[in-house]
Amino acid sequence: MQDLNLLRRLPLALAVSAALALAACGGSDNNAPQLLAIPAAPADAGAADTAPAPANVPAFVDNAATNQRGDARYATAATNAGVRVLIGMLDIWRPLTEIVDAGQTAPAVAGFPAVTASVWTGVPNDGTAGGTIVNAAVHNANIDYVVKATAARTKEQELAAYLDDRRAKGYSLSDGMGPLTEAWRSAARQTTSITGIAADATTVLYNDSGNNTGVAGSANPEFGNVVALVNAMGNNGSTEPAKRFYKYARPYRWSSSVVVVPALNPAKSSTPATDGGYTSGHAAEAVRGALGMAYAVPERYQEIITRGLELGENRILAGMHSPLDVISGRVQAQAVVAANLLDPATAATKGAAVSQARATLMLKTGTTADTFYDYAHSGTPANDRFSDYATIKAAYIRRLTYGFAPVGPTTAPAVVPKGAEVLLETRLPYLSEAQRRVVLKTTALPSGYPILDDAEGWGRLNLFAAADGYGVFTGNVVVSMDAAKGGFNANDRWRNDISGSGKLTKQGSGTLKLDGNNSWTGGTVLEGGRLEGTSANAFGKGDVYVSGGTLACNAPAALALAAGYTQLATGALELKLGSGQQGRLSVGGTMTVAGGSLTVSFQNGYKPAAGDTLNVISAASLKGKFDTITVAGFKVEAVYTDNGLQLKLSV
Structure with a gap:
């Protein structure tokens, strides 16, 4: 039995080799349990998503100083970044002149012609609107x-x-x-x-x-x-x-x-x-x-x-x-x-x-x-x-x-302006600049709304949603948090409904909570720290693989894994139980437990009694056992079945 416990702690390839070695030297016999087959971790999902700044578009962050009036060099949309970023208005309203010239003059300079004050009166009902309404529906609604x-x-x-x-x-x-x-x-x-x-x-x-x-x-x-x-x-x-x-x-x-x-x-x-x-x-x-x-x-x-x-x-x-x-x-x-x-x-x-x-x-x-x-x-x-x-x-x-209502196609891919990632620098400090750009991309508004489809992408930014993390996982999404740095590096919560075909890998010592109605399919790998599911579908639709750290179930109903769950001996599972099914784990596929720990605690006033039997885990198929099981305030007897785990409590 000691030999089998050792095998549980080894990666699959090493475990197979060790099993063969044990057999060759008489280390196993016909009465020993069968070697637990440990599934592979979720497959590589490819390169992580990127959000390059749009090409051939003057970046606002490089040209902010052009947002001036009274200077002929910056009197047009082509030369003034503050005007250009709002250019979608020209699809709704065309001003009398497309110059920064309302009550404004400027002398000629550096080859730019002088600015003469516009004759616009500012009063649209004085006999002339002083411009042209291009989209009457939007203007009238406005x-x-x-x-x-x-x-x-x-x-x-x-x-x-x-x-x-x-x-x-x-x-x-x-x-x-x-x-x-x-x-x-x-x-x-x-x-x-x-x-x-x-x-x-x-x-x-x-x-x-x-x-x-x-x-x-x-x-x-x-x-x-x-x-x-x-x-x-x-x-x-x-x-x-x-x-x-x-x-x-x-x-x-x-x-x-x-x-x-x-x-x-x-x-x-x-x-x-x-x-x-x-x-x-x-x-x-x-x-x-x-x-x-x-x-x-x-x-x-x-x-x-x-x-x-x-x-x-x-x-x-x-x-x-x-x-x-x-x-x-x-x-x-x-x-x-x-x-x-x-x-x-x-x-x-x-x-x-x-x-x-x-x-x-x-x-x-x-x-x-x-x-x-x-x-x-x-x-x-x-x-x-x-x-x-x-x-x-x-x-x-x-x-x-x-x-x-949208006035154009609603499915144009989102683009992220150069430098926009800095707006999330302190809110998502554990992500790289490239990752923060992808967060902005995957949480952006749909295209097509009046004035919001500027070429750089400033109009479609949804910073409230971006502060809740990714909206889509594409490729390998690796998140590493260092709890020693404090703040959001130590503890954060993503509340978006995350879709996509990518894979999430959580590393580092910090805690990440997932609170959305998630549906990504590439799976989840926990290598370090704490990953907490606070919604029933927190971990999407792929396999969950715990090779290190603690995976915590803290959903208001049973936390449902659509596919399989694998826990290595270096991993841990924590169930935070409340009334009903709160904090329980439901695995739609095979649950493979190659050791590690299970910890059960109670919340929201829920407290079972000695003699109670708790149904804490259900699975289509349960294989293997935890090395240790701890239940707050109780001694425990574990009852494993082919389809789940029950805990009998005593004091």
Whole structure:
């Protein structure tokens, strides 16, 4: 028997050779059990997927500095990156002139002709629209959306729209930090003077006497690097070149049925020709700030970027902007932030900002590296309106397109802009740059939506979904996590529904939880650390092979493996049982156990009694045994059958 235990710990080829050697020297006999045949690991699925930047397309991150007005060199879509990234608008609306010239002049320079101010009035109903509506269905839906939204606006929405209009955007955004909000504002020394709708609504100005993002630099030694990082996200981020190029009027100028928040009427510009709506400056600034904050505190990544898009929607509810204005603000802002994070001046200091944010917020909240994430998500809907994952996910997805129907083919392959992977650098730190690009590719929006099919791919990015990991496995996907680095390197959770024909290999010491309704077919190999299934179909439809580390079952129902399960003597299985079938393992194919350990624990108040028999594993066929079985609080007798494992409990 000792010889057979040794065989279980050997790779298949070595085990076969050792078995033959034992037989040759009399080490086996006719009464010994048959050698356990260990299946091979899931087959190689080929090269991992890639997401190369589109060829022959000027990269925004290389040309962000061209996003200027008042310079003849950057007066066209061909020469201005901030205009070019929003070029899809020309399929809906053609401005009077395709030049950055609304209320704008610029002298000739370096062979570029001088810019003469456009005659566009900014008022579409003055006898000429000042341009051409190319797609009336989309344009009409765009304005009609604002008409309906402002007509149905509640008092609560009116106040939120007013505050997000007048108050500095940085202060507004920081409530997306939830339980960390007060600590963030205190550390940043962030203030505002706008706390409600002014009693005198005839003198509204953008006069928040607070300090927007807070105090940056050496004047704020505990958080100055963080504030400086967020501030840097605005570099080359002006929306004025796009406004003065596209010359698309604000919604209340297109339709008198748009109801602007009454207290904001005095804030309307008196110079419509220089007050275009496309793109929204507030929406763009909100997304820039949100992405800077999310980079610094990735534990609140999805919540804070949702707050950024919420601020954009409040511009619609205010009557000040249309959905296309707001969507374009998001698109441009994503590109601007990527460019700034990659800028050498920022790249050299962003790591220090992230470290400072984490250290200071932990100090102010009395948390540790092990408790910080849980504290950041300890809010409830009563005190953190971003606490419900399903709710904020639905809101984020809705705001990506605002219900517009596709106007083009929906199956074009996604492309990923050069440098876009930096937007996930702190959220998925254990993935390589190439892997983060594939995550962006496999979670992108379908093609075809108005203004979102820019050549680089900025419009189709879905950062909320990307923060939940891969959407598709193609080829060999190898994930290695180092728990010693802390944060998401130590523990992360992927919530997307992962499809594809690829294979997942988990390495390293960290923990990865899979929570989607997954269907990938290439199988799963666990070599190190912990891989936890928190949904019934967490491991897709392929074989699961545990050669090292711990595979944990923590699904609300039985964790169902569609194919086979193999565990070597160097592997471990953990079942976290609750009531019903929670935490049990159901194997659709053959379960081969060549030793290793099984650990059973209990959760959610479930506690069996001595004398109970637990049905913990079912399989089409069960072969082999665990070396050790441990059940929390009980002694255990294992009862193996051809189709499963029962545990009889005693004390």
